[in-house]
Amino acid sequence: MDDSGGTIRVLHVDDDADLADLTATYLRRENDRIAVETAENADEALGRLDEGVDCVVADYDMPGRSGIELLEAVRADHPDLPFILYTGKGSEEIASEAISAGVTDYLQKEGGTSQYAVLANRIVNAVEAVRSEQLLARRTHRLERLIDNLPGMVYRCRNEPDWPMETVEGEVEELTGYDADALERGDVVWGADILHPADRDEMWERVQASIADRGTFEVNYRIRTREGETRWMWERGRGVYENDELVAIEGFITDVSERERREKRLEQTTARLEALFEQSPDMINVHDAEGTIDEPNARLCEKLGYDREELIGTKVWEIDCSIDSESAAEIWARMEPGDSRRFEGEYERADGSTFPVEVHIRRIEADDEPLYAVISRDITERRQRERELERVREEHEELINGMNDTVWVINTDAEFLAVNDAAVERLGYSREELLGMGPRDINPETDPDEIAALIEGMPEDGTQVFETVHETKDGERIPVEISSSLIRYRGETVILSVGRDISARKERERRLERFASIVSHDLRNPLNVASGRLELAAEECNSEHLGHVADAHERMNALIDTLLDLAREGELAIDPAPVAVADVAESAWTTVATDDAELRIAVEGTIVADRSRLTQLFENLFRNAVEHGGPGVTVTVADIDGGFAVTDDGPGIPESERDSVFETGYTTGEGTGFGLSIVGQVAEAHGWSVRLVAGEDGGARFEFTGVEEP
Incomplete structure (x- = not known):
């Protein structure tokens, strides 16, 4: 084995001494450059960093400081030291937290010993990358001193x-x-x-x-x-x-x-500006300090019903009947070069009819003469929408008061303008007290600057959804989901927020997280130790019982994986995007132990789905077909009206049992009973309908409909 890179000194931090010892044994087998020392907790590890450590490998869940806290402490004094989080407690939240703290790599513990080859490879790659960067930095510094001052x-x-x-x-x-x-x-x-x-x-x-x-x-x-x-x-x-x-x-x-390029850009910019001026959907004119229009664009002429020659020389107050010469001159006098103003006016057409406009005026300088660029937009439809919104507000105000969720109206200064009866009851304040408060007073965990940013960043169309915590007058903290949108209320743009109590959902999430933690950490570690010791025992003796023990370990690993999948389905999240069904099905087939089974693809095109969840659906269907279909079963994925179907030519499922297959725990053999339950949950999360019928050859046929195409 190539030893040109020198010894790699690894500090493995894990509170499970047996697992740490086993890991060290396998790492040395995988690469004789790796020398492993162990520590049982974060404090012991920190005390040994100055002994010449090339890489830290740490578990996440340990007594005292967690793996993330150890990482943060290491980064404070050793920002470039490779740090690999090697843990049985895996989740997107932990991975995200580790990345934010500066982890070098993230690896989840698995069953079997193949994981140690992966871990050894990650260690060597991380250490050699750091060493290469250090050597490259020295060489680069010498080169940079020679060519730093060369502008060519x-x-x-x-x-x-x-x-x-x-x-x-x-x-x-x-x-x-x-x-x-x-x-x-x-x-x-x-x-x-x-x-x-x-x-x-x-x-x-x-x-x-x-x-x-x-x-x-x-x-x-x-x-x-x-x-x-x-x-x-x-x-x-x-x-x-x-x-x-x-x-x-x-x-x-x-x-x-x-x-x-500057000269060409200037020419191109001038041409573009001229094109934008003439082709703009907004009305534009340029007038001087006397209010005389010098340059009207085509849209202004069209909307007012004048020819261009008729508008040139016209005073702006002759087309905007909401201003006069004195008030206009006063506005222009207060404007410095570059200043802009916005106001609403009313333009009069050549036929005498009028329409409301939103006007933006900006002062520009040309040859030491002040000019004013005016961009106007017809807001007739917006005014109509505002009137309609006001009517809707009045009609639905009583309905809002009858809602069970808390509802309030917030102005742009983060003050409550109105609250419904549910908010008064839920928060424990009187209506008068709440109307003197704002979001910052009932959201103790949210920084006031963050509230201001949320208000400022409200989309003009659509809804902004986020989670926070409300504190009642009695000090009770209630987790809530907030849905906010902009509305017109009493003549001004405000925010309508609806708060839904999600205490029950949060409790379910905590229970699921605790369950996943127990399965992934408290069960996986001893099982890994047992599997590792079994392989060592197999090297020393030959017994027919060892194979049965290995089968039992594999079965336990499968059960743990399935339990974790099922636990995560409790908060099934999907991120739908266009995916090719055939590609996902073929990829899922390679992850299943299919023996002599055959996959046939008779599906084309794409659907809107979460690729990871769709892969999970296919894996469970393929595994079910192979386990129950017998040797040489053929599985077909095909298009149907409104979706796709997965069919096998095995013995099928009796009609009397078809309504039960998607229930958690249902099984006809030695399976866990979770596979088809997960299939049903994935379909439900996408809004699909799933139906189990007999296939043309008598096997099982799963039909998925209501599937959206891009």
């Missing part, structure tokens, strides 16, 4: 029409898109592959004329980068002579195309 590239080339490069240094790839090695090897030739074809002859002639008198030369020319971009270069160089013979050209090249 230096070169040495032969004096030939193709300018073949012998040496290049500096910002070679930034300038050309090619790395320095490609130029030095001759894979890329400066004159043939980079220098713009239209500039090659002139470049050659000018350089030759300069070096003929042993002078220096300065030239500007274009290049084409690897990506096909054209850039302008400035180059200064001179000839290199040995015994009066020209042997090379040396010089410096830098990019000067930014000036060219």
